[in-house]
Amino acid sequence: MADGSSDVCRPRDLILWTSRSRFGSSSILFSALSLSGCSGPHSALDPAGPEASHVAHLFFVMLIAGIIIWSAVVAALIYASRKKRVYSEQSAGRVILWCGAILPAIILCALLSYGVWLMPAVRPWLPDDQQVHRIEVTGEQFWWRVRYLDEAGEVMFETANEVRIPVGQPAHFLLKAVDVIHSFWVPSLGGKMDMIPGRTNPLTLMADREGIYRGVCAEFCGQSHALMAFTVRAVAPDEHEAWLVERQVPGPRDAEGLAVFLKNGCGACHAISGTAAAGRIGPELTAFGERGTLAAGTLPHTQEDIARFISYPERTKPGVKMPHFGMLPEDDIKTIAAFLKELK
Structure with a gap:
């Protein structure tokens, strides 16, 4: 209709509606995919161990602080844009000094202090009063050599690409590399630790519940870096001890x-x-x-x-x-x- 009444679907309106619908659908799909990564055996936000819990807690504290700061900045911008007032050079200088230097420095110092205070829990030391299982893991292109050690540090047996640990007991990893730099990371259990040729880096992890957790190499190491994964299987302590004994006795062969x-x-x-x-x-x-x-x-x-x-x-x-x-x-x-x- 020539009078432009609302019951007529003009081409321009149709294009706008289609683009908005596609944008809305894409936003919903993107949000769903993003949220799907917040749980499961490969998520740092679904912790299954004490170290990972501290890492997730630190992340949420930083996230909330960031949202508050962002909201305050946006609110200040909206307030300033609506005020019909001309600030003097002296007033503007005070705003820049306080909002651009002093307050950010105080906030960042507080967040940094909290992170440093939390650091001993994020990277725990090897405990002296608990039974500790020692596992040597060596990164190679593009797989993981896994050796289980006894109390004297001698190799009991060797396997590859999968690790078993008991629930509720610390597992002390000795991390090595033979070719290039790799990085050992099990997001649900704890933070990353680099594996550097010629060095042995220690890492202690513990699982709070049974399950299979996915680990990855977090340092680019060559063509198949993205195809270098491993699993950590956390089982009951009795089951783990039985498995250790069983694995040291060769089974029948075809x-x-x-x-x-x-x-x-x-x-x-x-x-x-x-x-x-x-x-x-x-x-x-x-x-x-x-x-x-x-x-x-x-x-x-x-x-x-x-x-x-x-x-x-x-x-x-x-x-x-x-x-x-x-x-x-x-x-x-x-x-x-x-x-x-x-x-x-």
Whole structure:
């Protein structure tokens, strides 16, 4: 209609309505995706240990302080924009001095002091009055070598890409690297700690409840940095002790699968306790069937994915040092995959 009444949908109105609807939908979707990262086994805002709880608490204190400061600044801007008043140079100077220098310095000093006061709890020392489990973790491109140590510091056994700790008891990690700088981070249990070649950095973590928590490398280390994950499984103390004892006794092996594994040279790089496979280059494969993922959290732990990774590991994990075995007979690859899947 020519009079522009509201019951007519003009093209311009339609475009505006569509753009606003899309913007609204996108905002809702973005908000939902953002909030979905605030919980789960990979979230620092869903703490499962005392150190992570202190980190989350510090984050919320800083967040609330930031919101209050931002709100005060916006309110001051709105108030100033509505006032019909011309400030003298002296008055403006006082506002700049107090609001631009003194108050921010006081607020930042208070927040920094709170953070420093909280620091001993955020990075706790190794306790002397509790049973402590010592675990050596070495970062390599692009996987994690995990060794469980006894009270004398001797290696009891070795595994890879997964860590088990008892609930309610401290786990003391000795963090190392052999090639480049890596960083050990389990967001739900605590903060990050760098792993530097030639150094051993200590880190003590403790889980308050049972569960499986995802860890990552938090320092760029090469092509497959994003594919270098691991899991921490927190279990009851009795279950953990039983597992430690069980893991030190080699289980039964599939003789045919082991023969094919050794025939194709896999034992030159990988070790399986109680067998002739004693390689130290690649991950330890003893009890490989217990693991929940393959290739440091990159693939599901299925027989098909194991066979695919053996054939062409570079396609799954660029930059990996393992050579491809796509030239092997298909039956051999399937046999090796089935053998590894059942290793306990």
